[in-house]
Amino acid sequence: MEHKIKVAVNGYGVIGKRVADAVEAQEDMELVGVSDVTADYRVASAVAKGIPVYASTDEARQQMRAAGYPLVGGLSDLLGKVDVVVDCTPAGIGAANVDLYRSLGVKSVFQGGEKHSLTGHSFVAHANYKSTLGRDTTRVVSCNTTATVRTLTALQDAELLSKARGVLVRRATDPWESDHSGIMNTVVPEGRIPSHQGPDAQSVVPNLDVVTMAAKGAHTQNHLHFWTVELTRAAEAEEVLAALKAMPRIAFVKRSDGVVAVNSTVELMQDLGRPRGDMYEVAIWEDILTVQGNELFWTYTIDNQAIVTPENIDAIRALAGTVEDGAESIRRTDRALGVRADFTATD
């Protein structure tokens, strides 16, 4: 039995709680604990599940004590026990933590809300696991960028990608914040072209010729992407499908199966028994995808809350250096999480 990677999660929010569960699901990792700044229902759920809880601030420590939680200690105590910390604090907060992690010799994974310059390295497992080995920190890119890199590198691997132009219809806000954040009965275009996701994808794969435009829709679940891709040559749809099927964490859905919108995939994930209804895969509509000569058009939906979960797990392994082969790490992660290539096949 190899040494288990000891992992901390700092920030038990939308990403943190999912990463914590995913760490627990890995045979080669141990979730030592999670740390947070509140004592609200989210942290209460961690306590209820028996996850060791730490306080990131003095105020949180007092709140957790008042709530009667079995508080183990402070963030520094937690960091003293781990190999890798996954920083899932809100965007911008992580930047203040990097020096703390470095000073304690703890390797760190940040999220897409932070700037690339914070870590100097941005991560999508299939694209650049190898260049993460030996580093002390990396940044898992955002949900939209993760999907963009997965799908476009699938085409790149098959030497089919010339350039890609995408339109991203984003969810307005996450469900847990719907009581105080969000939009209603409108669509809000992003204020600049390109939107940040294109350049962000290039922080992972510098030679990607990609431009993105984006808008916020009046819904709270999932993003929907449309892409116009110029291929290196005329191709058949079958070649494109084969390239996509060779890529992990992409799954096909079909309108003919009744999967007709983003809410359909949300329902399907719940029916499949996924924790929190999470979808780790990019769900591409196989029966909408169209190739005309050397142009490819497609649309897919992604679960903005869950898609980066497996990437975080691989980033932990890459930083820890316990698995040198990215493909092997992806296999381990995906087996533990039940990631699928087809949601409706009986595999």
Add this chain to the structure above:
Amino acid sequence: MEHKIKVAVNGYGVIGKRVADAVEAQEDMELVGVSDVTADYRVASAVAKGIPVYASTDEARQQMRAAGYPLVGGLSDLLGKVDVVVDCTPAGIGAANVDLYRSLGVKSVFQGGEKHSLTGHSFVAHANYKSTLGRDTTRVVSCNTTATVRTLTALQDAELLSKARGVLVRRATDPWESDHSGIMNTVVPEGRIPSHQGPDAQSVVPNLDVVTMAAKGAHTQNHLHFWTVELTRAAEAEEVLAALKAMPRIAFVKRSDGVVAVNSTVELMQDLGRPRGDMYEVAIWEDILTVQGNELFWTYTIDNQAIVTPENIDAIRALAGTVEDGAESIRRTDRALGVRADFTATD
């Protein structure tokens, strides 16, 4: 004083009531009456405004009599008094009317819900007014197609258009149907690529190289379009803006003026005193439009209920043949409706 074109509107719904008001606003047209199949609040509003009302069916005749409306007669009576009828009945119904109109020698304008093959001619004023002269019928294309043709022919006129790929985020349903039709908290991609708007634009301008993809958003007002355009050559943004400014019925909006989303333009139209808050223009974000080499990226919003109103007016004139110059017809229409090139300038 020239002879006024006598006009009937068949179907007093979303399009019909707007066309009726727009006909009344033209100095060279007379609204002889409107005909409908119901006696509900929409028809009541026509009665209240003093518009002569006709019944399209025996059932409607009874309902209108029961409601105490000053019913003038049946649809055939109305058609006997006019030069042109604008058919604004629901999609598919119009197809059953074309023979009636022809048999009575009344020229007819249909809407985008009907097939191109019904009339053999599809209309956008700037693009093909001339080819409408001498015809007995035409079809004003849908809101999305109208916007697509206006903007792309602006580039074509300036010899800048090579090809265009668009993503259309559509409103879910019209406000008046929000009680029984619509979607909530989701986005629904159209089931095929290309969506129908691209081929439909080619029914007006056959040499347009255009592909569209579309999705329904969870909102009831306005569509939002994103376009990736390949130009014939590298250009500056100023050249593109100049080409757009030379085209009627396109107006610029700016985020720096606080116009940040489709709801902003809805509010602005109301503040400008537009009837029903109608926006006849394509509202392009001047400060989001971006040119990179020979690629142009832009986003605009359109009022799906109102944008075809001026096109219907021009179609009436083209069929009547009273004005041979399309540009002159557009000037008359736009002056009467208060169409603007800039919503915030004091012109």
